[in-house]
Amino acid sequence: MLLICSFVAFCTSSLEIHTLSTMAAIGNRGTVTEAAGFDPEADVQRLRGAMKGAGTDEAAVIEVIAHRTIAQRQRIKEAYKQAIGKDLADDLSSELSGNFRSVVLGLLMLAPVYDAYELKNAMKGAGTEEACLIDILASRSNAEIKTINAFYKKEYGKDLEEDVCGDTSGMFQRVLVSLLTAGRDESDKVDEAQAVQDAKEIYEAGEARWGTDEVKFLTVLCVRNRNHLLRVFEEYQKISGRDIEDSIKREMSGCLEDVFLAIVKCMRSKPAFFAERLYKSMKGLGTTDSVLIRIMVARAEIDMLDIKAQFLKMYGKTLYSFIKGDTSGDYRKILLELCGGE
DSSP states (O other), X not given: OHHHHHHHTOOOOHHHHHHHHTOSSSOXXXXXXXXXXXXXXXXXXXXXXXXXXXXXXXXXXHHHHTTSOHHHHHHHHHHHHHHHSSOXXXXXXXXXXXXXXXXXXXXXXXXXXXXXXXXXXXXXXXXXXXXHHHHHHTTSOHHHHHHHHHHHHHHHSSOHHHHHHHHOOHHHXXXXXXHHTTOOOOSOOOOHHHHHHHHHHHHHHTTTSSSOOHXXXXXXXXXXXXXXXXXXXXXXXXXXXXXXXXXXXXXXXHHHHHHHHHHHHHHHOHHHHHHHHHHHHHSSSSOOHHHHHHHHHHHXXXXXXXXXXXXXXXXXXXXXXXXXXXXXXXXXXXXXXXXXXX
């Protein structure tokens, strides 16, 4: 618990100020948008009142925290410290518990700070939550990964790459390290001859031979830009008669299969990728709360509207109804607010 508190309390620095200045609106397809007539001082009093005396007014906490943007929440944190002389995250942490607390504290963090915190959490202690490493590193832009690296180094005094290397191995580690360099071509340019060549090389490195040369997959999937890769996938289908995802499933296994599939899916459609991750976190017995929380917190202000649309298209049910049927209490209430209705 100390870890999460100290992380949310992470003091304002030039890095944090730069991040805030570049993220006035971090997406335009979010369910969480700027609150009109925003008054941080009034929000501070509302939150203070919600935590006074015996018991906590969770509804008031949800009303404020789930209906402000990340930038607005930073101003509330600042105003709270000025008015009360205490850290808002620390106070909320001591008042709340369980998954509800995890969502609220996650919402108080800047986006790259939250990603860095999640990555650290995924690697601490025995075992690694590989799904977290994959979800974040396969879906973030070069700029986002660079900022995550910077915040990670500042808070933990270690390079994120160093920790990833200490916690993973083999080709899976090499793919993550490649993604961490934030060196993907992000232009729109498609080199037709190169696309055909890339498709041919992937085919020859996998389906066309005994064993798999995973390095070829890494070189193409972790380096080329999105438009180029979409052409590679088309060419691959022509050459092999198979979808690239089917070939990856046939040729790879475990975390390596998962990370390559995640890259392909994110290149095709990030909202569809996250919709599938949300569906899998809730279907069947039990809920993978870590995945559900991470995606709902991280995407609420970016592309939750598109994720919801994809969810309905892919599964014939609303994301709202799935969350409602799979969660309970204040945890359910705040997630449904982030979901933004049916």
